[in-house]
Amino acid sequence: MEAVLGAVRHQQGRLLGRLEALGVDLRAEATLRTFVRFPV
DSSP states (O other): OOOHHHHHHHHHHHHHHHHTTTTOOOHHHHHHHHHHHOOO
16 A cells, blocks of 8 residues: 555655646645635
8 A cells, every 4th residue: 555655645746746847836826716605
């Protein structure tokens, strides 16, 4: 089970790296989604 989870985590990291290389600002996107879901 650990090997499977490790492989999934590795693939997630690769995907995030590709998205960031395309210019997707993941941190800003997450912040925006938080504010939209939970307005102050």
